[in-house]
Amino acid sequence: MKPPPFDYLAPKDFGGALEAAAKHGGEAKLLAGGQSLVPAMNFRVTQPSLLIDLNRVPDLDYVRPDGSGGLLVGAMTRHRKLEFDPAVKQAAPLLSEAIPFIAHAQIRNRGTLGGSLAHADPAAELPVLALALEARLRAVSLRGERWIEAADFFQGMFTTALAPDEILREVAFPAMTAGTGWAFEEFARRRGDYALMGVACLMHIDAAGRCDRARLVFLNAGDGPVLADEGAAMLLGSPVSAETAREAARHASEKEIQPLGNLHATPEFQRHLARVLAQRAILSAVGRARPSPKAA
Amino acid sequence: MGVELLPIHLTVNGKVYQASVEPRLLLSDLLRHELDLTGTHVGCEHGVCGACTVLFDGEPIRSCLMLAVQADGHEVATVEGLAAGPGKLHPLQEAFWKAHALQCGFCTPGILMTLVPFLETNPEPSTAEVREALSGNLCRCTGYQHIVDAVMLAARASRESAGAS
Numbered sequence: 001m002k003p004p005p006f007d008y009l010a011p012k013d014f015g016g017a018l019e020a021a022a023k024h025g026g027e028a029k030l031l032a033g034g035q036s037l038v039p040a041m042n043f044r045v046t047q048p049s050l051l052i053d054l055n056r057v058p059d060l061d062y063v064r065p066d067g068s069g070g071l072l073v074g075a076m077t078r079h080r081k082l083e084f085d086p087a088v089k090q091a092a093p094l095l096s097e098a099i100p101f102i103a104h105a106q107i108r109n110r111g112t113l114g115g116s117l118a119h120a121d122p123a124a125e126l127p128v129l130a131l132a133l134e135a136r137l138r139a140v141s142l143r144g145e146r147w148i149e150a151a152d153f154f155q156g157m158f159t160t161a162l163a164p165d166e167i168l169r170e171v172a173f174p175a176m177t178a179g180t181g182w183a184f185e186e187f188a189r190r191r192g193d194y195a196l197m198g199v200a201c202l203m204h205i206d207a208a209g210r211c212d213r214a215r216l217v218f219l220n221a222g223d224g225p226v227l228a229d230e231g232a233a234m235l236l237g238s239p240v241s242a243e244t245a246r247e248a249a250r251h252a253s254e255k256e257i258q259p260l261g262n263l264h265a266t267p268e269f270q271r272h273l274a275r276v277l278a279q280r281a282i283l284s285a286v287g288r289a290r291p292s293p294k295a296a
Numbered sequence: 297m298g299v300e301l302l303p304i305h306l307t308v309n310g311k312v313y314q315a316s317v318e319p320r321l322l323l324s325d326l327l328r329h330e331l332d333l334t335g336t337h338v339g340c341e342h343g344v345c346g347a348c349t350v351l352f353d354g355e356p357i358r359s360c361l362m363l364a365v366q367a368d369g370h371e372v373a374t375v376e377g378l379a380a381g382p383g384k385l386h387p388l389q390e391a392f393w394k395a396h397a398l399q400c401g402f403c404t405p406g407i408l409m410t411l412v413p414f415l416e417t418n419p420e421p422s423t424a425e426v427r428e429a430l431s432g433n434l435c436r437c438t439g440y441q442h443i444v445d446a447v448m449l450a451a452r453a454s455r456e457s458a459g460a461s
Contacts, residue, residue: 001341001342002320002322002325002341003320003322004320005299005318005319005320006319006320007300007319008302008319008363008365010365031363034361034362034363034366035343035358035361038322038343038360038361038362038363039341039342039343039361041320042322042341042342042360043342051319051363053363053365053366055366080355103343103432104346104431104432105356105410105429105432106346106349106356106357106358106410106432107343107358107361107432109352109355109356109357110352110357110358110361110362190431191428191431192431192432
């Protein structure tokens with residue numbers, strides 16, 4: 001229950017972190033908030049020979065407007081800051097609403113946005129939220145930098161598009177379109193536990209009251225955040241009724257997710273939860289959507 | 297490979313400490329084994345039980361999920377720093393005593409270090425808010441009800457003493 005020995009670097013600036021990652025990328029682990037990495041090291045499930053601690057690197061902890069209504073968030077921004085930041089609530093209320101579901105306040109005080117995304121746990125909330133909100137992730141290395149769409153970033157269980165020498169520096173969350181309804185639902189055995197199932201829903205209604213955009217992303221429903229395109233498409237083109245919500249949720253939970261089951265839930269039970277939670281999330285998002293104003 | 301020791305200095309309960317630590321030393325183990333501050337308890341060592349909760353720069357965190365070397369230059373507060381002096385109790389400790397909010401006491405330091413900052417930001421909490429704040433700390437003796445009672449008692453006492461002055 002103690003980590004095995006490892007070497008430790010705490011670069012004082014981002015350039016130093018990039019050099020360390022370029023030199024040691026393969027055998028090193030980046031230490032962000034440590035709320036998943038340190039327990040894994042305590043259990044000796046993960047045994048990196050080197051830790052590159054990003055906590056001494058300045059200017060990675062911020063929430064800034066991106067100039068078009070969205071947000072740029074530094075990778076080392078703690079969950080607790082996102083949870084209460086008024087700019088987050090304004091631009092991406094789905095985030096503000098879902099972040100309290102992440103573990104407990106003590107964990108949210110340390111855990112970081114970038115750490116959670118780069119860890120890519122299929123049972124974590126932030127990868128689901130990043131995919132639902134169509135976030136873009138800025139990966140930097142000594143070779144240069146690139147922006148990665150959330151849909152391309154998550155590549156499987158604990159696996160991302162990041163190369164060993166790349167560091168996730170920043171995340172761009174586009175503004176939720178005006179009038180978009182949102183909802184996040186999850187079921188856990190106890191408050192703060194990893195959820196057995198969860199779902200995020202975004203919903204937009206046009207001037208005629210018809211759904212013209214819907215997005216459903218499931219948590220703990222496969223080897224990464226799972227986008228349910230077909231279920232969401234079933235909501236388009238008409239007003240969303242309890243009936244269509246039920247059918248879309250049924251389709252997504254039966255056809256589009258691949259829950260793996262665990263000690264506390266069979267895959268069948270997870271599918272049941274997915275159906276119930278998705279139906280709830282769709283109706284809740286519809287209730288919050290404000291139809292576009294009619295053209296004059 | 298020789299084990300490299302890293303020099304650190306940190307402030308715990310207002311007092312400056314210096315130590316030389318292996319990178320793998322957890323903050324919880326630094327407090328208990330190097331600084332002899334054994335009030336911080338260690339339960340699960342993977343962030344679930346909350347027994348090791350301390351304040352890091354004023355905010356509650358799991359000390360088993362931080363490395364001691366990360367505390368270099370920072371401020372830590374532990375249960376030993378709550379009371380004003382020997383033979384005295386912090387008002388929340390007093391309320392725990394009055395409401396019988398502990399039995400074996402193993403979880404108590406972590407719960408106190410979670411709830412002291414909670415009460416500072418929420419001086420008039422509802423019982424639902426107290427339960428939410430407590431959700432990251434496991435207690436196997438009390439069933440939590442008496443802990444909730446103690447927090448409500450401390451909140452009331454704090455309001456009454458503020459009103460009286």
